[in-house]
Amino acid sequence: MKIAIASGKGGTGKTTVSTNLAFFLCEVNDNVVYLDCDVEEPNGHLFLNPVLSEKIVSSIPVPVVDESKCDICGECVRFCEYKALVRLGKTVMVFPELCHGCGGCTLVCPQHAIQEQPREIGFVESGNSGKIGFVHGRLNIGEAMSPPLIRGVLRQIHSDGVNIIDAPPGTSCPVIASIRDVDFVVLVTEPTPFGLNDLGLALDMVRELGVPHGVVVNRAEEDNRDAENFCEKKQVEILTKIPDDRRIAECYSKGGMILKDVPDVRKNFEELWNAIRKRVKE
Amino acid sequence: MKEIVIISGKGGTGKTSIAASFASLAAEKAVFADCDVDAADLHLILKPTIRQRTEFRSGHRALIKSNLCTGCGRCIELCRFEAIAKRKSDDKIPEIDPVACEGCGVCVRFCPSQAIDFNEEVCGEWFISDTRFGPMVHAKLGVASENSGRLVTLVRNEAKRVAKDKGAAYVLIDGSPGIGCPVIASLTATSLALIVTEPTVSGNHDFRRIAGLTRRLGVPAMVCVNKWDINPEKTEEIKAYALQEGLTFAGMVQYGKTATIAQRAEKCIVEFPDSKMAADIKNIWVKVNEWLKKQ
């Protein structure tokens, strides 16, 4: 089973929900894996403190032009959709940061002057946090393209386990790369205008992808029903509501696990897991 | 004209609330650009009236024409983005997953039957608007669309153009979370980045990464800590790191309900002038201006 935890807006509690859900599940299931796909700002390790045992460098193949063979015909420059190749005087220059590694220029070059060389964009590390399998990706600073690294993280999914995927915030390519093949998406929101606006965008995205989904309302306030009204209007199920509690905020700020420090939230994770199980079985 | 970008690394640290307050403080002297194009929120506070609306076209997407496809499978072999597959093993014709397709055009070029179309994509829309504080340029990325970096660059360039026409002193940019493509596009070659972080282990971790990115791009950076009193020790740690790395410390904003109250009232925090948060944000704005003057 693959469950992604996502949110349009950042900072709504995605990592709190995913790390604690993994922690909750590992008590009853021996094959729980937490995969942090927020490779630009991976945070899961700060809470799960994993012992990392393996590191795989992630790279994309970028072209290198052999000047002795290149007759500057410009085929590759014309082909590249990302303007990663530019003709400058008597040479073709490569801008590796713009290259998506599609391999097209190598194939179109009539002189066979282009070869590919791996360029590191980040790395995938894996290990364990107690009984939880742990995987995360870390994008190198200055790199723009995270989807290839995210695909590297997802290659470590345990097909027979419960995989909890911590997706990046937003609604563009990195999120889509993280959630396109999952069984269920949990969208974490907070009941503020920003939170709900971004939840709306995230709902449009998961609906476009056709993935089953539900909402966790985090920092829910007793006297505010904005999130409930919003979800009712959008016809999306609220899986659980985690209360706004200063103890949770403090525990989080120190890098603690709320299931350990604030025992009342156990019932939220029970509720969440039951709701997910029911929906995934359907 | 100075371009000031407000970024955060980690999401949800209060970047947009501070950007909106700056918009009020810089009123009439600034143009605003919302470069958080895939989760834009600034409009909820600035309430823009749209003056001009333009389609954003960028990149292409491949589509197999089933009447011409012979099912040879060459495209499946060539696509590096795992975007092409036969849905079921006995399907004759493969399908391209529009969401996974990065629009590189390899399949289009090398399909032996020329069976693949390559149409330009509408990836969203962008707007020039008026707000109670001045002009604003913003955008909406299409659902599940690519090219957020290019849209950010477009929004920034338009905001600069409007600012030049108007003789504005500042362009204020609300950036996006993370350190990837849209963030790089909003940061590159700006006059100053204000990093908004929070005193949590993750805020601190992400702050270091975004600070690293500003250094790498050669953009001078200031830092402020939002909700500083949630964890004063972490705040000190962030401050110490900032100074050690040669960043300027711009100040702190205390935790308060005004942030949510203001959001619900569709106002900026500084439009609640008696709140402590408003005073804190004003101090940061003063610091930012002192810094800009020294340059």
Ligand code: SF4
């Ligand atoms: S591999 Fe593709 S993206 Fe990279 S330079 Fe060549 S054509 Fe452009």
Ligand code: SF4
């Ligand atoms: S255009 Fe490129 S990414 Fe899209 S399906 Fe064709 S080969 Fe794959």
